[in-house]
Amino acid sequence: MDLRQAARISWQSIRGHKLRSSLTTLGVVIGVAAVITFVTLGGGLEQSIIGDVGGGGAASVNVWATEDENGPPGAGAQPVFTERDVESLRSVEGVESVVPRSVVPLSAVEASGETVAQSQATAVTPAYFDDEDIAEGRAFEDGQREVVVNPAAASLFEENVTVGDRVNLSLGDGRTVNATVVGVLASSQGLGAFDGLDASPRVYVPPDPFYSATVTSPTTGEHLRVYPTLVVEAERPEEAEAVGDRVVEALEEDSDAAQLAPDDYEFAAQTNEQLLDQLRDILDTLTDFIVGVAVISLVVGSIGIANIMLVSVTERTREIGIMKAVGAQNRDILQLFLLEAVVLGVVGAVLGTVLGVVAGYVATVFVDIPFVFPWTWTAIAVVVGILVGVLAGLYPAWNASRTDPIDALRYE
Structure with a gap:
């Protein structure tokens, strides 16, 4: 057969x-x-x-102080990085920029007479944004009452918030800050590992005048703003991991953070590529x-x-x-x-x-x-x-x- x-x-x-x-x-x-x-x-x-994570840039290094350096970015992060630390890290070999990042508690955002609930804003410096991140307008300026929103946040209102609109941010400390929307991002996805992976509404603000957490510098005795996380940009993406190592070394040798961090905490520096892995x-x-x-x-x-x-x-x-x-x-x-x-x-x-x-x-x-x-x-x-x-x-x-x-x- x-x-x-x-x-x-x-x-x-x-x-x-x-x-x-x-x-x-x-x-x-x-x-x-x-x-x-x-x-x-x-x-x-x-x-x-x-x-989403790769969108943060291959040259990005996420830095924070934590008990578990192998945990997710920002897990257990303590506010230990002072403005003095931020400035000193900018002189580390291979570092292009250092962006301090923190969360500003909110209760609500109001625009055109309409109020919506919003639990937080993200305080960063203008260097956090690249030109391609912003679809309309520009990044805010340091010390100005200006904000940047993503499309998800802009669409929270019946009439979408656009560049030039005025918004009132009700801060967690009881203050209300009136600000101008100067930029709308191209995407609602987070711009980096600390932002998270979802497309949730996000409002970005400059530290001054929105973020008020301060600490006395153990080194100089000054009252300085203090941040829980830093985003370091390396000059060359291929050197990001080495730059992260140098940043941790600099923090351990001479920084306010080394004295402010609890004894059982360590500095973690994780590149976006390591996070992707x-x-x-x-x-x-x-x-x-x-x-x-x-x-x-x-x-x-x-x-x-x-x-x-x-x-x-x-x-x-x-x-x-x-x-x-x-x-x-x-x-x-x-x-x-x-x-x-x-x-x-x-x-x-x-x-x-x-x-x-x-x-x-x-x-x-x-x-x-x-x-x-x-x-x-x-x-x-x-x-x-x-x-x-x-x-x-x-x-x-x-x-x-x-x-x-x-x-x-x-x-x-």
């Missing part, structure tokens, strides 16, 4: 039991679809997050775990194919006897039933791939992340379908080929 003839007989057998064959392949369809859907979501999420590891681990769970469906599907093939062998015992009586060899019977199992596996893999891609696309649109087509996993799905068919059908096919023709012809 040649391969083409065996394939035709196998297909006829499958078509003769359409409902049973459909239910048999369902496990494979669900398993493959689940794997591709989760891989698509994982790829889209990784690209979205990496794009951590995020990739986390996302890969999460994706692998979810895919592992989805693979269980493939195991269930393979058991279903093996079960139905054993039933098929039993039902066709007399047919096997007739084929052997007219000259069919053991290998012909083995080939016949193995092909049937492989066809079920391949059909399940193909349908599961289509369903998985569609489900993955719909899911990425729903959660608003990029759609990344899983080319590798699509190929793997087809191969897995074939392997599932082969492994699940191997024993039933071998069992069928070992059937004694005389006993088979007597079978009722």
